[in-house]
Structures are given as C-alpha cells and as structure tokens.
Amino acid sequence: MASIDLHALPPAAEPDVDALAARVARSGRVFVVLDDDPTGTQSVADLPVLGAWDVDDFAWAFASGAPAVYVLTNSRSLDPESAERVNREVVRNAMEAATTADLRVAFVSRSDSTLRGHYPLEPDVISSEVANAGGAPIANVVIVPAFPDAGRITVCGTHGMLDAGDFTPIGETEFAKDSTFGFASSRLADWVEEKSHGRFAASEVVEVHIDVLRDSEEAVADALRSAPEGAPIVVDAVVEEDLVQLALGLEIVEAEGRAFVYRVGPPFLRARIGQRRREPIATDRAGEGGATRGGLIVVGSHVGLTSRQLAHLTANRDLAAVVEIDVPRLLDPETGTQEVSRAVAAVSDALLRGDVVLHTSRTLVRTEDPDESLRISRRVSQAVVDSVHAVAERRTPRFVIAKGGITSSDVATRGLDIRRAHVKGSLFPGIVSVWEAVDGLAAGIPYVVFAGNVGDDTSLTAAVERLSATP
Structure with missing residues (x-):
C-alpha cells in the first residue's frame, strides 16, 4: 500500500x-x-x-x-x-x-x-x-x-x-x-x-x-x-x-x-451527459402496509466488504429472520431442491413479522476452472432467483435490497420480472441505486441495487434503516 x-x-x-x-x-x-x-x-x-x-x-x-x-x-x-x-x-x-x-x-x-x-x-x-x-x-x-x-x-x-x-x-x-x-x-x-x-x-x-x-x-x-x-x-x-x-x-x-x-x-x-450530482433521494419509509409487512434484503456477493456489512446488519437490527441458502447443500443433487423450498417457506412466513435477510452461505465454493466457477455461480444465482420469485408471488415485500452486482441483476429481471424501470436516484451520495419498476412483481415498491464492493461496514444497515417500517 x-x-x-x-x-x-x-x-x-x-x-x-x-x-x-x-x-x-x-x-x-x-x-x-x-x-x-x-x-x-x-x-x-x-x-x-x-x-x-x-x-x-x-x-x-x-x-x-x-x-x-x-x-x-x-x-x-x-x-x-x-x-x-x-x-x-x-x-x-x-x-x-x-x-x-x-x-x-x-x-x-x-x-x-x-x-x-x-x-x-x-x-x-x-x-x-x-x-x-x-x-x-x-x-x-x-x-x-x-x-x-x-x-x-x-x-x-x-x-x-x-x-x-x-x-x-x-x-x-x-x-x-x-x-x-x-x-x-x-x-x-x-x-x-x-x-x-x-x-x-x-x-x-x-x-x-x-x-x-x-x-x-x-x-x-x-x-x-x-x-x-x-x-x-x-x-x-x-x-x-x-x-x-x-x-x-x-x-x-x-x-x-x-x-x-x-x-x-x-x-x-x-x-x-452533463448530469449534475443529485442529493440522495428521500425514501419516506418504503412501500405500503405499515409495519405488517417487512422488506427483503437479498445478499449474494462474497467480497469481504459485503460479508462485513451483512454481519453488521444482523448484529445491529432486529430482523424477523435471517435465512441462509447453504451452497454445498444446494449444489448436492439430493438436497438442492429441498434447500430452495426451505428458504422460500422461511422467508415468506417471516415477512409478515418484519424485515428478512436471505443470503447465500459465506464460504465461497472455489475451483481452479473458470468455466466451472461460472457454472457454480449460475447455479447459486438460479437458486436465489427461484427463491425470490416464489416469495414475491406469495407476498410483496415493502422493499427489496439486492446486494451484489450479478445478484441484483438476476433478482431484478428473473426474480421480480422487471422488464422496464426508471432510475430514481441513489440512496447515498453517488452510490446505491434506487429504481421504480414499471412492471413485474416489484411494481410500486423500491428496488435497491447495492453493489458488493461499495460503502463501509455500516452502509447496508443504514440502507435498511432508511427503508424499513420500523426505526
């Protein structure tokens, strides 16, 4: 350094x-x-x-x-x-x-x-x-x-x-x-x-x-x-x-x-394009439905900063549930389907009580073969997509935060069926995008795109606090 x-x-x-x-x-x-x-x-x-x-x-x-x-x-x-x-x-x-x-x-x-x-x-x-x-x-x-x-x-x-x-x-x-x-x-x-x-x-x-x-x-x-x-x-x-x-x-x-x-x-x-910096947008507590429905925080990125942010969030917020998709179980043909079903049931039930985190296990499954690494990443991403889609069909969260670049794309387009949207602005100065979906399962609620490698250790917690129904 x-x-x-x-x-x-x-x-x-x-x-x-x-x-x-x-x-x-x-x-x-x-x-x-x-x-x-x-x-x-x-x-x-x-x-x-x-x-x-x-x-x-x-x-x-x-x-x-x-x-x-x-x-x-x-x-x-x-x-x-x-x-x-x-x-x-x-x-x-x-x-x-x-x-x-x-x-x-x-x-x-x-x-x-x-x-x-x-x-x-x-x-x-x-x-x-x-x-x-x-x-x-x-x-x-x-x-x-x-x-x-x-x-x-x-x-x-x-x-x-x-x-x-x-x-x-x-x-x-x-x-x-x-x-x-x-x-x-x-x-x-x-x-x-x-x-x-x-x-x-x-x-x-x-x-x-x-x-x-x-x-x-x-x-x-x-x-x-x-x-x-x-x-x-x-x-x-x-x-x-x-x-x-x-x-x-x-x-x-x-x-x-x-x-x-x-x-x-x-x-x-x-x-x-000559667009001036904008002030972070006001969220005014996201969505509708009062405190009877929580927001969904989906964490897929494995960079060190994301894992620290996740740890800070779970330690400092009163969450309804923290649901982990166990990647080794997911990759096992005998247990993969059950792992997704278990996650969907747990998240759907907990959203009635408050904010819920759905995350992939933090131990990254590595391989020396780049093609195999991509295959594993796609399998894990598919599981996250399937889980979010099934949850959103049952119950619309107050907001969705997707943590990680690939995660946020897959959750938007395949998990929530967003085809067209507008960028409203950022949640913090210059980072963390907030969208308004025109269609799909997230229409009418904030969709937050949160890169895996931005912010500090407290930023994910701060994002949830700004969007949550409860202070």
Whole structure:
C-alpha cells in the first residue's frame, strides 16, 4: 500500500456541466449503456432501465426523451460466448429502434471499476455490430474505470483504490484474484496488453493523464485526436470534474466525426451527459402496509466488504429472520431442491413479522476452472432467483435490497420480472441505486441495487434503516 499526495496534482478544472448537457442535447445523440450488472446505474438519476432488449423495449426507452438508457445484460455472469451473443442482440435491436425513431446512438460498455469483466470482447462486439449496421466506424475504445465516489481512481495511468490517503494498486487487491476475471496489472496500459493477450501492446495504448485533463477541454481533444485509429485510450480520473473535462473533450472530437466506444465505470455516463450530482433521494419509509409487512434484503456477493456489512446488519437490527441458502447443500443433487423450498417457506412466513435477510452461505465454493466457477455461480444465482420469485408471488415485500452486482441483476429481471424501470436516484451520495419498476412483481415498491464492493461496514444497515417500517 502506497501513499499518494493528491494535493501535488494540478488543481482540478471547473468545467461547465450545464454547457456540456446543452451540447449533448443539441447533438441528438442517445447513449445506450450495456451494463454488465445493474450497479452502473448508481451514479445517475431519471433515466430508463431495460431488463429486456427487444426493439419494442428500446422504443419505449427512446420515447422518454432521456439522453441515455441502461440495458441490463448481466454479462459478467456469462461465459464469453453468451456474453458475445447478448451484446450483439442489444446493439442490433438498439440500432433498429434508433433508426425507426430517427435517433443517433452511441454505445457505452459499462463494467466494473475494479476491472473485472469481458474485456476486450464486449467493446469488440459492439464495434463489429455498429459496422455491420452501417454506423460510423469506431475509431477507438476509451477506457475509464475510475469511480471516485467509491475510492477507485486512476493516476498517471495506474488504477487503484484510495482509502484515507492510502493508494493500493488494483492488481494488489482481492478483485485481481477473481477466479474468472483475475489479472496482475495495475497500470492500465499493461492491463490492456494482459487482457488482450498481446493483441494490443502496452506501448500502443494512448494514456490521457491528469495534467492534460486539468489543462483544458481543447488539450483533452488534442490528446484524443492524437490516438491512432484502433489504439485503446486509457484515461486518468481522480474527481468528478476530471470526468466532465474528459466528456467536454470527447464532445469536441465526436462533433468532428470521430466515433468511440466507451469501456467505463459507473460515474462516466453521468459526466458524459452533463448530469449534475443529485442529493440522495428521500425514501419516506418504503412501500405500503405499515409495519405488517417487512422488506427483503437479498445478499449474494462474497467480497469481504459485503460479508462485513451483512454481519453488521444482523448484529445491529432486529430482523424477523435471517435465512441462509447453504451452497454445498444446494449444489448436492439430493438436497438442492429441498434447500430452495426451505428458504422460500422461511422467508415468506417471516415477512409478515418484519424485515428478512436471505443470503447465500459465506464460504465461497472455489475451483481452479473458470468455466466451472461460472457454472457454480449460475447455479447459486438460479437458486436465489427461484427463491425470490416464489416469495414475491406469495407476498410483496415493502422493499427489496439486492446486494451484489450479478445478484441484483438476476433478482431484478428473473426474480421480480422487471422488464422496464426508471432510475430514481441513489440512496447515498453517488452510490446505491434506487429504481421504480414499471412492471413485474416489484411494481410500486423500491428496488435497491447495492453493489458488493461499495460503502463501509455500516452502509447496508443504514440502507435498511432508511427503508424499513420500523426505526
């Protein structure tokens, strides 16, 4: 762990966010965000979200007049072949709907601020499909994983986590050891070379450093123009203003005819469309029905922070029940079905008395085979989905909090049958998204998307306190 002196960096720019929003509006461009899990929405507000991507779904979203639409691909939970298929379907249908609506679209491949996900596969597929549909050829992929609100920053080309002034390069964190998407590099140019298996040499990657971002939007535009066609572009960011300054430079170069695909962390889109930070939304105690019906908190993520948050919640809240899905029993063909049935009965009964936690067992079942790891993850996720769906058909909770990226996507689209929703805002500053479902089993109640790796040890407890019927 190293210490970096942020005060030694050039002062942040003071870009005009409103001017950027006006430019985006004049461009007539709508950004289609392929979100590899739904936690990408936690930095934005008042935008449509699609849990399905038929042409009619895009027509509904485009009719809202919003500058961007999120599509829940959940591709981080998929094998490469399935991820490719889903990305192709989304881009094809989005472009068809955009043509009908006479709109220009640009594509954002939203992924993890800790660098997990299908790179370079997903940006490659998007670029390919845009070309197949006769769109403007994609000149470069712009990579911006920073998420300052959650302490993920990029400085001098190196990405990492900032905590109380201590900077840990991302390659030294637990996320780099991910069984499916693990990596060794912290410098983004090296990471690009590593993940592309040498297709892009680190020396070919164009780095846009903080001194350029904090110079002027014209300096940013010059740096973007200097990138040879096809070269990946990686960009520093420490604070929100850096992302807005990048967006202003991008707007200049795109107006000249250059097209990009973006591979980014959650806050990029907020900056790119010129949306100002919003205050956390007021919850006013969620749902209806008084204290006779509790909320459902679903915990699937296994990162250390989530487990600590779960422990704090169970130790500090008077919950009606804490129901565990035992993963070894679930994976056993002789006991798997009974394990789900037991969880459904326990949760359904307890919701009549108050808030209920449904979580997977905290001991992570590991394997050295990445494909087998994904298979296990999908089996566990299916059990969570089946449990939530069965519970919601019996009894609508006052609210649902889904903890973990893949968990929140699966619970939304398959557990609660959410096809269309609106992002209302965030529960805390810049993190933890609150949706309003238009359809499905969660229509009329708050659905809270809570990433596994954000907040502090008390944040899950605070979320439940804000939403619960009882103080």
